[in-house]
Amino acid sequence: MSDTIAEASSSGGAQKVGKINEAVIRIAGNSQDGIQAIGGFLARLAGRSEQEVMTFMTIPSTISGGPSIFQVRIGSGEVLSAGDEADMLLCFYQHSYEDHIKSLKLGGIVLYDADHVQPRSDWEEIYRHVGVNISSLTVEAVGGTGRDKGKNIFAMGLLAKIFDLNVPKLTKLIEERFGGKDPTIVQNALVCFNGGYNHSLENLLKTYQFYAPEKKDRHQVVMNGNEALGYGLIAAGVRFGAGYPITPWSDIMELLRRELPKYGGSFIQTEDEIAAISMAIGASYGGRVAVTGSSGPGISLKTEALGWAVMAEMPLVIVDVQRGGPSTGMPTNIEQSDLNIACFGGHGDSPRVVIAPTSVEDCFYTAIEAVNIARKYSTPVIILTDQGIATRIEAFEEPNLEKVCQDISPNFTTVADHKPYDLSKPDGITQHLAPGTRIESGKYPIVTGLEHDELGHPTGSPKLHQEMTAKRRNKLRKLAWEFPKLKTYGPDEGQILLVGWGSSQGPIREAVDRARGIGEAVSGLTIKHINPLPNGLEEIFKGFHHIFVVELNDEGIYGYGQLASLLRARYCDARIRGINKSDGLTWKVKEILDRARALASDKK
Amino acid sequence: MSTLSTEVPDRNAGNIAVVNAPTTSATGERKGLTKKEIAADHPTWCPGCGDFSVLALYFKLIEKRKIWHEKITTVAGIGCSSRFPYFVQAHGAHFIHGRALPFASGISLSRPDLHVFVFGGDGDAFSIGGNHFNHTARKNVKMTYCVMDNWVYGLTKKQTSPTSPLGFKSKTDQWGAVDYPINPMKQAISAGATFVARTTHTNPNHVLQMMEAAMDHDGFSFIECLSECVEFYEGAFDASNPRKGGVFNEVPKTHDVTDELAAYKLAGEPFPGSFGIFYKVSKPTKNAKEAEINKSFQAKTTGMKDWQILQKNFDRMK
Numbered sequence: 041m042s043d044t045i046a047e048a049s050s051s052g053g054a055q056k057v058g059k060i061n062e063a064v065i066r067i068a069g070n071s072q073d074g075i076q077a078i079g080g081f082l083a084r085l086a087g088r089s090e091q092e093v094m095t096f097m098t099i100p101s102t103i104s105g106g107p108s109i110f111q112v113r114i115g116s117g118e119v120l121s122a123g124d125e126a127d128m129l130l131c132f133y134q135h136s137y138e139d140h141i142k143s144l145k146l147g148g149i150v151l152y153d154a155d156h157v158q159p160r161s162d163w164e165e166i167y168r169h170v171g172v173n174i175s176s177l178t179v180e181a182v183g184g185t186g187r188d189k190g191k192n193i194f195a196m197g198l199l200a201k202i203f204d205l206n207v208p209k210l211t212k213l214i215e216e217r218f219g220g221k222d223p224t225i226v227q228n229a230l231v232c233f234n235g236g237y238n239h240s241l242e243n244l245l246k247t248y249q250f251y252a253p254e255k256k257d258r259h260q261v262v263m264n265g266n267e268a269l270g271y272g273l274i275a276a277g278v279r280f281g282a283g284y285p286i287t288p289w290s291d292i293m294e295l296l297r298r299e300l301p302k303y304g305g306s307f308i309q310t311e312d313e314i315a316a317i318s319m320a321i322g323a324s325y326g327g328r329v330a331v332t333g334s335s336g337p338g339i340s341l342k343t344e345a346l347g348w349a350v351m352a353e354m355p356l357v358i359v360d361v362q363r364g365g366p367s368t369g370m371p372t373n374i375e376q377s378d379l380n381i382a383c384f385g386g387h388g389d390s391p392r393v394v395i396a397p398t399s400v401e402d403c404f405y406t407a408i409e410a411v412n413i414a415r416k417y418s419t420p421v422i423i424l425t426d427q428g429i430a431t432r433i434e435a436f437e438e439p440n441l442e443k444v445c446q447d448i449s450p451n452f453t454t455v456a457d458h459k460p461y462d463l464s465k466p467d468g469i470t471q472h473l474a475p476g477t478r479i480e481s482g483k484y485p486i487v488t489g490l491e492h493d494e495l496g497h498p499t500g501s502p503k504l505h506q507e508m509t510a511k512r513r514n515k516l517r518k519l520a521w522e523f524p525k526l527k528t529y530g531p532d533e534g535q536i537l538l539v540g541w542g543s544s545q546g547p548i549r550e551a552v553d554r555a556r557g558i559g560e561a562v563s564g565l566t567i568k569h570i571n572p573l574p575n576g577l578e579e580i581f582k583g584f585h586h587i588f589v590v591e592l593n594d595e596g597i598y599g600y601g602q603l604a605s606l607l608r609a610r611y612c613d614a615r616i617r618g619i620n621k622s623d624g625l626t627w628k629v630k631e632i633l634d635r636a637r638a639l640a641s642d643k644k
Numbered sequence: 645m646s647t648l649s650t651e652v653p654d655r656n657a658g659n660i661a662v663v664n665a666p667t668t669s670a671t672g673e674r675k676g677l678t679k680k681e682i683a684a685d686h687p688t689w690c691p692g693c694g695d696f697s698v699l700a701l702y703f704k705l706i707e708k709r710k711i712w713h714e715k716i717t718t719v720a721g722i723g724c725s726s727r728f729p730y731f732v733q734a735h736g737a738h739f740i741h742g743r744a745l746p747f748a749s750g751i752s753l754s755r756p757d758l759h760v761f762v763f764g765g766d767g768d769a770f771s772i773g774g775n776h777f778n779h780t781a782r783k784n785v786k787m788t789y790c791v792m793d794n795w796v797y798g799l800t801k802k803q804t805s806p807t808s809p810l811g812f813k814s815k816t817d818q819w820g821a822v823d824y825p826i827n828p829m830k831q832a833i834s835a836g837a838t839f840v841a842r843t844t845h846t847n848p849n850h851v852l853q854m855m856e857a858a859m860d861h862d863g864f865s866f867i868e869c870l871s872e873c874v875e876f877y878e879g880a881f882d883a884s885n886p887r888k889g890g891v892f893n894e895v896p897k898t899h900d901v902t903d904e905l906a907a908y909k910l911a912g913e914p915f916p917g918s919f920g921i922f923y924k925v926s927k928p929t930k931n932a933k934e935a936e937i938n939k940s941f942q943a944k945t946t947g948m949k950d951w952q953i954l955q956k957n958f959d960r961m962k
Contacts, residue, residue: 088962216960261961274954280754282746301941302953306753306934311779315746318739322719322750325737326758330750348740438958445951475735475751475758478714482681486729488738497685497730 058248062115063203064123066143067195068136071099071108074192075132079110080433081196081213086114087262087435088209090253094546095433096122096626099372107135112433116253120546120553122432124628128202129167130195131157132174141167151198153191172198172239181235182228190232197236204249207237259438265403265429269359270295272407273331275441277448278357279305281331282319284312287371288430289335289361296331313341317358321349324356325487327450327474329414333359335427336369339378343386346420350390350512352487352496353461353470355414355421357407362426362542364624373624374428376542377593379602382422383571389509391516393421394571398545400429401436402568408444415448417515418470424570426592428626429543450474457481459494463507469515520572526565528580534561536636537584538619541567541603544590547627555633562636567603578611586640587616590632595620676710679703684733694845694871695725695792701851702732702761705859708852717758719748721773723765724799725792725871742773745780745789749930752787756931759859760787767797770806770826781835781864783930788858792845792871793828795880802876809915812877828868829911833904833923839865840907840923845872846885847892850919857921863929884916895920 065082067075079095086093096111113123125145130152131137137150137157144150146166152159154171163169178191193214200210214233218226241247263271270292273281279300283293296307310316316332323330334342339360349356362378364370382394393413397406403425410421451474458479460470472487473479486496491505499505528537530552540548545566555562565580567573581587589604595618600608604618619635621627682703689695706716716734720726722741729736739747748760769777769791780789796814797803803816807828811820832840839861843854851869858865870881882888895918900906907923928936945953 084961259962261958263961267961271954271957275951280750282750299957301934301938302945303950304938304942306938308749308753308934310746311775314743315749315776315779318743318746319750319753321739322737322747323754324750325747326751326754328754330754344740345743352737438962441951441955441958445949445954447950473735474755475717476714476755477735478712482713482733484684484713484734484736486736486738488730489740490738 056246057204058246059251060248061117061251062113062119063128063248063250064111064113064126065128065130065199066109066111066126066140067130068107068109068140069132069192071106073108073132075108075110077217078192078196078199079112081210081217082112082114082199082205083433083435084213084262085205085209086112087260088213089206090256090260091116091250091435092119092253093262093433093435094119094122096428097431099431107139109136109140114250116251120550121629122626124630130199132191132195134158149202151195151202153195170241172241174198174236177235177239178232181231190228193229193232194236197233198239198241199236200233201237201239201241202247204247256437258440260435261438262433262435263400264291264431264433265397265400265425266291266361266431267295268400268403269397269407269423269425269430270299272404273357273411274299274303275404275439275445276408276411277328277446278331278411279303279328280320280323280326281307281333282310282316282323283307283332284310284316284334284338286313286335286338288363288427289333289338289359291430292333292359292361313338314345317342317345317356321345321354321356324349324354325472325475327452327476328448329355329357329411331357331359333361333423335361335363336365336371337367339381339385343381346392347386347388347390348489349420350386350392351388351489351491353418353512354472354487355418357410357414358420358422360422360424361430362424364427364622370624372427374426374543374626375592375622375624376426376544377602377622378424379541379570379593379606382424383606389513391513392571393417393419393516393519394424394569395421396424396542396568396570397429398542398566398568399436400432400434403429404439405444406568408446411448413519416469417519418472419515424542426543432543450476452477454478454480457483458485460485460487460496461492461494461508461511463494463511467518468511469518470511516572520569520575523569523574525576526567526574526580528563528565528583530556530563531561532563532580533583534563535584536560536562536586536588536640537581538562538564538588538590538632538636539567539603539607540564540590541570544592544627547629547632548590550629551632551636554629562633570603570606573606573610577607578613581611581613581615585615586636587613588619588636588639589616590619590627590636592622592627593620594622674712676707677713679707681713682706682733683731685730687731688727689724690875692874693724694794694873695728697845697848698725698763698790698792698851698869698871699728699731701848701855702728702763704852705855709856709859715758717751717760719744719751719760719762721764721768722799723768723797724873725763725765725794726768728763742768742771743776744768745773745776748787748789749780749783749785752785753931753934756786756935761859762787762789764789764791765798766791766793766795766805766807766826766828770828770831774806774826777831778835781832781837781866784836784838784863784927785930786863788855788861788865788867790855790858790867790869791828792869794871794873794877795825796873796877798873798876814876827911829922830908832866832868833907833911837866837923838863838925838927839921841865841867841921842869842917842919843867844870844881844884844892844919846870846881846887847919850892850894854921857924861924863927881916884919890916892916893918895922901925
């Protein structure tokens with residue numbers, strides 16, 4: 041099977057068209073060149089063509105400019121990660137060429153802007169080089185304004201030719217994207233695209249074609265994780281939120297600010313992170329679960345108010361789009377180092393719910409689940425996503441919106457009497473009444489951060505503090521029994537179990553597939569509910585010799601990453617060990633497997 | 645695709661507006677509340693504390709204006725005066741130190757059917773919560789904020805407060821306060837509050853007058869109410885109390901409440917200064933502006949169910 045470009049090009053050079061199963065294209069340039077736009081177009085096209093797609097991007101944390109890449113992996117089968125190595129490198133500058141050539145497979149194609157890139161002869165021997173004067177040809181095509189704006193679209197035309205992409209669909213996408221006030225913009229974009237598409241590629245022997253993908257039952261939608269999460273919150277019925285801008289969380293607040301008014305809701309930009317969570321809690325108290333969110337340092341600032349929500353048992357959804365930390369850290373890089381603050385951040389015993397979505401699609405459904413848990417258990421719920429999942433684009437089956445959208449309007453029905461912190465309730469779970477609800481007994485509750493009695497009035501009683509603390513903890517134990525039973529990816533017995541969470545699910549599954557493909561007994565397990573953990577993990581662990589927790593965080597002082605520490609604390613299982621890294625990049629499949637094999641052979 | 649692990653309690657279906665205001669009629673058969681019905685816990689304040697009179701006048705306001713139990717929403721942060729909500733028999737929240745205003749904004753902005761009252765002290769308002777004071781004022785979020793200013797930290801037993809005058813001997817400035825105090829009135833005016841009034845606990849009629857005017861104001865209404873701490877700053881406000889040989893000067897009848905500079909001048913008077921409404925202007929509230937935005941967006945989605953509005957977005961992402 042000639043699945044990739046390298047294989048397709050080596051087999052039978054006479055053939056004009058190579059059939060491929062998937063392609064990993066890395067586009068490298070500067071951040072203002074619109075390379076994200078090319079990636080976005082390709083991803084969307086893949087979605088419309090029922091292909092699988094996943095993207096990966098880096099953006100510099102500088103305000104404008106600076107090297108930037110966008111990697112897109114398109115496949116006719118399942119795509120689990122953004123791909124370890126690229127089949128093609130499209131580079132606009134000498135630095136893009138030199139910095140990223142190592143990410144290319146041997147025999148892969150370098151498509152470079154001959155106006156800016158001088159190929160190196162040693163590399164020309166091991167990679168196929170195709171030079172096109174992208175910049176000057178763009179200027180020529182558009183009509184000699186002397187500016188190379190549009191070279192990204194020209195380059196996309198070249199890619200369309202090389203990969204035999206669906207031109208009518210791409211044209212339509214360009215029209216949708218650039219259609220608007222000024223018709224010359226869309227005209228110029230199409231001129232650029234056609235210029236690239238019709239450019240003669242004599243030195244490239246052949247073009248490539250994807251195998252036809254499987255037919256999907258429903259349409260696919262294409263979006264990134266932040267969008268999926270934002271729309272998920274809307275589907276869940278959230279109509280109020282408050283936030284403060286911080287990368288990479290800001291996209292979600294911008295989306296909600298823009299979209300909520302259509303539904304009669306509001307998203308408020310506050311003066312700081314503390315005001316944001318306080319305002320969201322106030323709105324939750326007003327009767328409808330509200331949302332706040334942040335990244336990095338912003339989460340630290342929110343912890344005091346979060347503790348109040350735990351104490352007062354107030355429903356709330358908090359989104360944490362993790363980035364490299366501590367402090368300002370690496371604002372535009374990926375890291376999974378907020379698990380501890382999400383589960384334990386704050387003073388006092390303050391149990392809360394933490395859920396980590398595992399893919400872009402999962403962000404959408406996790407938002408709904410988080411809202412429902414917050415309501416049912418009167419608890420803050422943290423959605424722990426990360427920079428990787430937030431910015432990567434995936435195509436997934438369109439949700440049935442009519443079915444999943446829910447109404448969570450407050451209920452103001454008059455009640456006879458009400459004790460929010462009733463200790464005699466059989467399920468032990470607090471439910472609040474929104475202000476505006478009449479209570480016939482004339483006894484009204486207070487919500488408070490002080491330890492309180494059943495009506496919310498302050499108490500210094502040792503017995504009540506003990507009982508209320510237990511009440512707040514027990515409801516989460518109850519919740520844990522509601523979680524679906526976990527299943528391994530791959531057989532439930534074997535040598536190595538790769539345990540992961542969040543965005544690492546894809547690379548771990550690909551690692552499992554690759555290892556199984558060569559006869560290694562490796563399986564995967566994704567833990568989505570981090571706090572409380574689902575029950576029954578020890579049963580799964582029994583089936584394996586090694587349990588390796590793959591995390592994008594540091595191994596810490598005692599040698600274990602954040603989830604690994606939690607699992608060791610709960611299961612006291614010495615076989616649980618960590619595979620950690622903190623380079624600010626997503627996992628490569630090869631990296632996971634190399635580290636797992638080494639760790640398995642290291643008798644510790 | 646993940647499975648939803650919890651079921652939602654069934655709600656009446658239909659389009660979701662930001663608020664379904666309760667439909668209880670404000671007039672009719674229901675009798676107004678009596679003081680006994682409004683009072684909850686016995687206040688934990690020291691005997692003689694000025695806060696008692698503020699609480700009594702809040703009860704009086706509720707009685708006089710016939711506000712129903714369920715419509716009263718009292719919010720506070722942390723401090724002696726912030727214990728307030730526990731003493732009122734109504735929905736209320738005792739939030740964290742300094743953040744009562746954003747919490748109250750969350751209620752105000754999502755529940756336009758309620759008038760939110762926030763009570764707090766000078767530490768809550770001008771120290772730990774200083775920035776929230778400025779921003780809630782500038783955004784003109786509709787609510788009434790009554791700061792019971794006693795010039796000292798009472799709950800923690802006599803430390804310097806942001807309004808303690810120079811030379812005040814506290815446990816954290818045993819030789820006398822050295823930091824220039826905040827002038828709450830100037831702060832409120834310059835931050836953009838649209839209703840700024842000053843009163844004192846020793847003149848109950850005046851306090852009630854200010855509370856009523858503040859409640860009727862459509863916007864962020866701020867009252868600085870001098871409230872003596874008999875334990876840690878006895879006699880602080882004697883110069884404003886005729887019964888202690890002081891003078892209670894009302895804002896001159898000729899004062900134009902829309903004149904910002906004149907208001908600022910009043911705020912600059914040496915203690916005891918004037919009492920009354922310093923500044924009052926009519927400006928669109930944050931609540932009104934957000935409602936305006938919603939109206940213009942919703943005009944485009946009239947008759948559509950929520951899922952259909954969302955479907956339009958998803959159609960564009962195919």
